[in-house]
Amino acid sequence: MKFASIALRNLTRQKRRSLLLAGAIAVGIFIVTLVNAFTAGTVQVLKENMADLIGGHVFVTVQHKEGDKTIDLISDDAKLMGVVKSLGITDAMLSKTVDLSGTLIFNGKTTAQIMVGAKWTPDSGIKAKLAIADGDFAKAVAIPNGVILSKKTADTLKLQLGDSLLLKCKTVTGQENVGEFVIGYITSDTSQFGGMVAFANRDYINQLANLPNLSSYLTLRVRLASLEEAPAFAARLEAELAKQYQIAPKEASMMSMDANVIKVNQTSEFKGERVKVETINDMLSEITSLSTGLAIASLIMLVFLLLITMIGIANTFRMILYERIQEIGAMRALGMQRGEVRTIMLYEAVFLSLLGVVLGVALAGLAMLGLGIVNFGTDSLFAILLNNGHLSFRFDAASMLISTVLVVVFTWFAALGPSNKAARLLPADALRTSY
Amino acid sequence: MKKIVFAAMFAASVAALSAQAVDYQGILAKIDEMANFQNQDISMSVTLVTDKPGSDRSVKKAKFFRRDRDDAFLMLIEQPDVNKGEGYLKVDDNLWFYDPNTRAFSHTSIKEKFSDSQANNDDFSSSKMAVDYKVVTGEEAKLGKFDVYVLTLEATSDKVTYPMEKIWVTRDKTLVLKTEDYSLSKRLMRTSLFTNYQQINGRYIPLTQLYVDNLNVGEKTQMTMADVNIGTIPDTVFTKSYVERVSK
Numbered sequence: 001m002k003f004a005s006i007a008l009r010n011l012t013r014q015k016r017r018s019l020l021l022a023g024a025i026a027v028g029i030f031i032v033t034l035v036n037a038f039t040a041g042t043v044q045v046l047k048e049n050m051a052d053l054i055g056g057h058v059f060v061t062v063q064h065k066e067g068d069k070t071i072d073l074i075s076d077d078a079k080l081m082g083v084v085k086s087l088g089i090t091d092a093m094l095s096k097t098v099d100l101s102g103t104l105i106f107n108g109k110t111t112a113q114i115m116v117g118a119k120w121t122p123d124s125g126i127k128a129k130l131a132i133a134d135g136d137f138a139k140a141v142a143i144p145n146g147v148i149l150s151k152k153t154a155d156t157l158k159l160q161l162g163d164s165l166l167l168k169c170k171t172v173t174g175q176e177n178v179g180e181f182v183i184g185y186i187t188s189d190t191s192q193f194g195g196m197v198a199f200a201n202r203d204y205i206n207q208l209a210n211l212p213n214l215s216s217y218l219t220l221r222v223r224l225a226s227l228e229e230a231p232a233f234a235a236r237l238e239a240e241l242a243k244q245y246q247i248a249p250k251e252a253s254m255m256s257m258d259a260n261v262i263k264v265n266q267t268s269e270f271k272g273e274r275v276k277v278e279t280i281n282d283m284l285s286e287i288t289s290l291s292t293g294l295a296i297a298s299l300i301m302l303v304f305l306l307l308i309t310m311i312g313i314a315n316t317f318r319m320i321l322y323e324r325i326q327e328i329g330a331m332r333a334l335g336m337q338r339g340e341v342r343t344i345m346l347y348e349a350v351f352l353s354l355l356g357v358v359l360g361v362a363l364a365g366l367a368m369l370g371l372g373i374v375n376f377g378t379d380s381l382f383a384i385l386l387n388n389g390h391l392s393f394r395f396d397a398a399s400m401l402i403s404t405v406l407v408v409v410f411t412w413f414a415a416l417g418p419s420n421k422a423a424r425l426l427p428a429d430a431l432r433t434s435y
Numbered sequence: 436m437k438k439i440v441f442a443a444m445f446a447a448s449v450a451a452l453s454a455q456a457v458d459y460q461g462i463l464a465k466i467d468e469m470a471n472f473q474n475q476d477i478s479m480s481v482t483l484v485t486d487k488p489g490s491d492r493s494v495k496k497a498k499f500f501r502r503d504r505d506d507a508f509l510m511l512i513e514q515p516d517v518n519k520g521e522g523y524l525k526v527d528d529n530l531w532f533y534d535p536n537t538r539a540f541s542h543t544s545i546k547e548k549f550s551d552s553q554a555n556n557d558d559f560s561s562s563k564m565a566v567d568y569k570v571v572t573g574e575e576a577k578l579g580k581f582d583v584y585v586l587t588l589e590a591t592s593d594k595v596t597y598p599m600e601k602i603w604v605t606r607d608k609t610l611v612l613k614t615e616d617y618s619l620s621k622r623l624m625r626t627s628l629f630t631n632y633q634q635i636n637g638r639y640i641p642l643t644q645l646y647v648d649n650l651n652v653g654e655k656t657q658m659t660m661a662d663v664n665i666g667t668i669p670d671t672v673f674t675k676s677y678v679e680r681v682s683k
Contacts, residue, residue: 105650108488168650171619173593174546178618210619
């Protein structure tokens with residue numbers, strides 16, 4: 001302990017120099033912490049926004065082979081629901097969806113849209129999801145071919161309540177179809193995000209998709225308590241389903257939201273039917289990989305910055321050695337051992353690096369606070385990456401620990417040379433020398 | 436005696452009427468026969484001019500090769516520069532799109548639109564109307580100065596793009612002059628006009644085709660064929676490696 005306190009005292013003897021050195025380390029830590037926190041936060045927000053948009057965390061589809069085509073369709077779900085409910089999932093956590101991707105057409109204007117089929121009764125769950133008043137919602141669902149869309153879409157197509165518009169889409173087997181809708185309600189959502197999705201009567205959507213019967217649907221969506229539960233639940237579900245179904249292998253991300261309902265699978269052949277279980281993480285696997293890549297890149301950048309900083313630290317400790325050479329000689333003459341001289345200098349290096357880490361993290365924290373206050377609005381294309389218009393940061397303890405260890409190790413090595421030289425000094429020579 | 440004469444006259448009338456009843460399904464088979472080249476390959480230059488309200492006119496030029504006996508075709512876009520090298524290769528039921536920028540093939544659908552135009556990918560395939568459709572109703576009519584049959588068709592499977600079509604076919608040479616394509620909900624989606632037929636080796640090719648979008652008013656594509664050649668195209672033309680090689 002006494003060496004640590006001596007090292008601390010030594011650092012405070014030249015405050016400006018110590019702060020400058022710590023500052024150099026802090027710059028690297030600041031950049032790495034900010035980049036990692038931004039990446040992790042943005043990916044998390046993206047996943048949560050996608051889960052909200054798509055309406056779930058885990059998605060189950062049943063693929064059927066018909067000739068050379070693979071068609072997603074769930075007609076008889078008794079077996080499937082039995083398995084899902086055996087894992088503790090309630091009806092409130094489930095939604096059976098038919099989503100049609102298509103083009104809305106009105107008065108010569110068009111916009112791409114995902115039409116989500118929803119229960120079209122006054123007690124439907126989408127009323128709360130879209131925050132629509134009871135009266136307005138009841139009026140909307142009274143129209144059998146009514147549609148609820150966002151203000152963003154309505155403004156794009158210059159629509160008003162009661163207007164009729166067309167949806168050009170494809171059936172589940174890829175044939176052309178056109179539906180006619182009447183605007184039942186326009187939500188106040190002006191985000192790009194909200195402009196992608198509209199809601200309509202599931203029975204009508206089923207008809208447009210040409211599903212075999214009204215109880216058929218395309219995807220079973222499971223909404224869990226949190227995003228973090230998704231991978232473990234999906235693994236359990238897949239294991240249980242494997243007892244009764246073939247399981248489809250994982251494929252590339254579906255993030256593109258293909259305009260076709262039919263998905264042609266040329267990469268893996270099968271016969272009959274099989275079940276596919278995916279999570280939001282699977283759908284956004286490319287984003288997650290990008291995030292991991294960015295974290296690695298920032299770590300590599302930190303290493304380069306540290307290498308440059310270590311040159312300065314090594315030179316500074318050489319200077320410290322020459323400044324204190326007589327002091328070291330005196331300590332050695334009074335009985336301090338070589339190892340103890342080295343220990344004190346290395347302690348100084350470690351404390352310096354930890355000071356740099358603390359400064360860097362503090363600066364990054366301030367930057368995150370400041371950037372997090374800025375409201376970029378919900379209208380931009382990047383709204384899906386924002387949390388209600390704000391940037392999101394997520395502090396990752398694991399990467400912080402790795403960065404800290406790297407900084408400490410590099411600084412320790414930078415100071416090792418001068419420390420060894422100081423330790424090898426003969427007391428008499430040291431006392432005689434002056435610079 | 437009168438009864439016998441009346442019965443004979445009635446039978447003769449029925450026979451005569453039967454002889455005159457039109458074999459509408461046979462007309463579909465005839466359309467296919469007139470449009471397809473079973474033992475020969477066909478190549479031509481194609482120009483697509485697409486108009487969309489609010490956008491500049493798009494002009495694309497391509498080289499087209501077709502082999503009906505293998506149900507294969509290749510469309511290689513030559514102009515504009517931004518699309519140069521893009522290719523659509525169909526063999527049997529597989530259709531691939533080649534992007535020269537990524538140098539990768541992606542599987543696409545015969546039911547998709549061709550290169551952001553009003554033509555569909557399957558408009559370039561050999562004609563299989565007799566297999567893909569059945570005649571629901573047929574009647575005689577006039578289309579301009581032409582005497583035509585108007586046939587209402589229903590798809591026999593979900594492999595075709597449009598579940599329902601209406602076609603105007605000349606009575607003399609069984610040439611399709613006009614088609615109306617309908618969605619599953621029986622809404623008119625596209626109107627196509629075929630003119631300027633050229634006879635080659637006993638077959639007919641419409642050198643001018645106009646596709647009009649009935650949902651997006653103002654959107655249309657005119658396709659003009661030129662330099663039509665009939666002969667034998669090397670087998671290698673209908674391969675991915677050929678597409679990659681010529682797209683460099």
